[in-house]
Amino acid sequence: MDQVKVPTKINATVVFLILIASVITYFTYTHFPDQTLYNMSFEITPIFSEDNLLKVKLKLGIPSKNNQNKIDFYTGDKNIAVIHCVDDKGNKIIFKEEQGILSIPTKDKSKIEILYYVKIGVLGKHGYRGKIYDDLVVFDGGQVLLFPIDFYNEDFDANQCEIGSIAIKCNVKESWEKVIPYERINKPTWFQLYALYNSCFAYGDLEKKEYKKGPAVFRIYRDVKCDSIPKEAEVGLNYLFDYYASLFEFVPDDYSIILLRRNQEDQQYIIGGAGAKTVGSTFEYTDLRDWQLMSHRMFHGFFETKVKSKKFFKPPQLWFYEGLATYYENKSMESLPYDLKTSLSLQIEDLFTKLYREYIYMRLKYHPLLTLTPMNEENIIAFPAKAEFLHYTQAPLVIKALEDLCANTNGSNTILKYIINNYNNDEMLSVKNIVFHCLKDERNFDFYNRYFLNDEILPLWYLSENKSNNEDLENVINDLNFIEYTIWSWLRVDFKDLPLYQVEKNDIYRLSKIKQIDNVHFADEDTEEKVKQLSSGVYYALKEFVLRSHICNVDYKNPISKIETLLTKENIDKWQAWISTHFEGE
Numbered sequence: 001m002d003q004v005k006v007p008t009k010i011n012a013t014v015v016f017l018i019l020i021a022s023v024i025t026y027f028t029y030t031h032f033p034d035q036t037l038y039n040m041s042f043e044i045t046p047i048f049s050e051d052n053l054l055k056v057k058l059k060l061g062i063p064s065k066n067n068q069n070k071i072d073f074y075t076g077d078k079n080i081a082v083i084h085c086v087d088d089k090g091n092k093i094i095f096k097e098e099q100g101i102l103s104i105p106t107k108d109k110s111k112i113e114i115l116y117y118v119k120i121g122v123l124g125k126h127g128y129r130g131k132i133y134d135d136l137v138v139f140d141g142g143q144v145l146l147f148p149i150d151f152y153n154e155d156f157d158a159n160q161c162e163i164g165s166i167a168i169k170c171n172v173k174e175s176w177e178k179v180i181p182y183e184r185i186n187k188p189t190w191f192q193l194y195a196l197y198n199s200c201f202a203y204g205d206l207e208k209k210e211y212k213k214g215p216a217v218f219r220i221y222r223d224v225k226c227d228s229i230p231k232e233a234e235v236g237l238n239y240l241f242d243y244y245a246s247l248f249e250f251v252p253d254d255y256s257i258i259l260l261r262r263n264q265e266d267q268q269y270i271i272g273g274a275g276a277k278t279v280g281s282t283f284e285y286t287d288l289r290d291w292q293l294m295s296h297r298m299f300h301g302f303f304e305t306k307v308k309s310k311k312f313f314k315p316p317q318l319w320f321y322e323g324l325a326t327y328y329e330n331k332s333m334e335s336l337p338y339d340l341k342t343s344l345s346l347q348i349e350d351l352f353t354k355l356y357r358e359y360i361y362m363r364l365k366y367h368p369l370l371t372l373t374p375m376n377e378e379n380i381i382a383f384p385a386k387a388e389f390l391h392y393t394q395a396p397l398v399i400k401a402l403e404d405l406c407a408n409t410n411g412s413n414t415i416l417k418y419i420i421n422n423y424n425n426d427e428m429l430s431v432k433n434i435v436f437h438c439l440k441d442e443r444n445f446d447f448y449n450r451y452f453l454n455d456e457i458l459p460l461w462y463l464s465e466n467k468s469n470n471e472d473l474e475n476v477i478n479d480l481n482f483i484e485y486t487i488w489s490w491l492r493v494d495f496k497d498l499p500l501y502q503v504e505k506n507d508i509y510r511l512s513k514i515k516q517i518d519n520v521h522f523a524d525e526d527t528e529e530k531v532k533q534l535s536s537g538v539y540y541a542l543k544e545f546v547l548r549s550h551i552c553n554v555d556y557k558n559p560i561s562k563i564e565t566l567l568t569k570e571n572i573d574k575w576q577a578w579i580s581t582h583f584e585g586e
């Protein structure tokens with residue numbers, strides 16, 4: 001582009017004016033917060049004498065032109081008790097707290113102080129969510145910080161925010177290392193608040209290692225109560241970071257991983273949060289699952305720093321986002337150093353075959369419960385077990401199917417490349433536009449129709465070509481029992497007393513040897529043949545389920561009623577009796 005010549009004298013004046021403006025802006029932002037917006041300042045104090053308790057003082061500066069008479073905070077996502085709320089003269093303010101909304105009147109107030117306690121450390125799917133020890137305080141922002149209700153509002157404009165500034169301070173030992181997403185943000189965007197909400201806050205005795213990545217820095221912190229990180233794990237984490245930097249074609253300014261201890265009494269994991277800035281978790285470098293989880297969280301970190309569209313955070317597109325993260329948690333494993341891959345016995349295509357086996361098994365066994373139409377996510381998400389299955393089993397396979405279909409013409413990572421090229425164009429980033437742009441021909445409507453708008457079985461049967469001739473039955477059955485366990489743990493939210501169905505490897509092996517099993521069917525002939533090619537473990541496990549139902553005279557169509565009835569004491573005995581008469585003496 002041609003340079004416009006500016007006379008030197010004007011040039012100097014302009015520079016001077018810009019300088020003055022910058023100084024004013026700097027002072028306004030740092031010393032005189034924007035009076036037309038809310039200013040929030042959190043002071044967090046861990047109560048070490050109590051079990052996982054934090055005291056939080058929130059000082060709220062109310063906008064001078066405040067035309068709202070109240071401010072509402074959402075509290076339904078945290079375990080808090082509000083102690084008091086006073087104005088700057090110390091007068092009590094009567095607040096309301098109902099249905100997860102804390103409502104505070106702000107009329108004629110300029111400053112308000114809210115004091116509340118937060119309980120953290122609930123045991124969940126990935127371990128304790130946050131923990132406080134004498135030498136470590138760790139939590140995620142969403143657990144502890146109050147966010148105005150607008151933050152949760154789906155239609156809320158990502159660039160509009162009623163917060164002028166937000167500052168966070170934690171009263172812990174001066175000598176402690178602190179790893180936090182932000183200490184202060186002026187005029188936060190929705191994406192920064194989202195990062196604050198999800199990221200990890202860690203304070204304690206942490207050993208730091210820094211790695212320069214172009215103009216940015218990547219940091220790994222180790223809780224000193226963990227064993228030291230072996231070189232190969234350190235290299236592995238760096239390779240993963242580099243993999244995502246190359247995939248997303250950018251490096252986040254600063255990104256930190258905090259490797260936490262296990263909880264000593266029960267050896268459970270601790271998860272301190274995972275966001276665009278920081279991720280904190282217990283991490284066993286000898287466990288492949290931990291590498292996948294770390295990679296999944298890194299994917300979210302890079303994506304949420306790069307892509308400026310809120311579409312991906314809510315139905316009907318959230319499943320697609322989780323699908324991408326889970327697809328890459330598997331695919332990225334190829335980037336790990338050779339020695340590490342060997343010690344983890346890692347075969348990349350096997351990871352997708354394993355996922356597909358689990359998908360086929362659960363989908364056919366739990367039909368129609370787990371026969372899901374992805375774009376119907378809004379209704380699906382009300383059932384945690386369905387959401388779990390859609391997000392982490394079905395969705396990554398939809399991505400895999402789409403990627404494989406594009407691979408011949410476009411090479412790899414087609415979907416993500418398209419998203420990155422349109423990173424701030426909301427309209428271009430709808431699922432439909434993504435699919436249509438990736439496929440670019442007449443296949444697109446058909447594909448979109450079958451697997452996005454309908455619930456057809458994903459056609460990844462070709463993954464069976466990767467399997468070795470002799471399938472490791474024990475491994476396969478363990479995987480099937482594990483996905484069954486995971487889905488069961490979520491099903492229990494809706495069906496409290498549902499028993500857990502687990503397949504016995506021995507039964508499967510013995511059933512596969514008898515003639516009678518040929519007359520037992522779980523699907524049409526063509527599908528059964530494909531399942532058999534994919535995995536004999538899945539094939540016979542599905543046959544076992546049908547046979548067992550015949551033997552026990554259970555003919556419910558609904559899989560929940562079927563399992564409940566099959567696993568009554570009477571029916572377990574009936575099945576055991578059948579097994580022992582048929583395989584006597586074996």
Ligand SMILES: [Zn+2]
Binds near residue numbers: 296300325
């Ligand atoms: Zn995720």
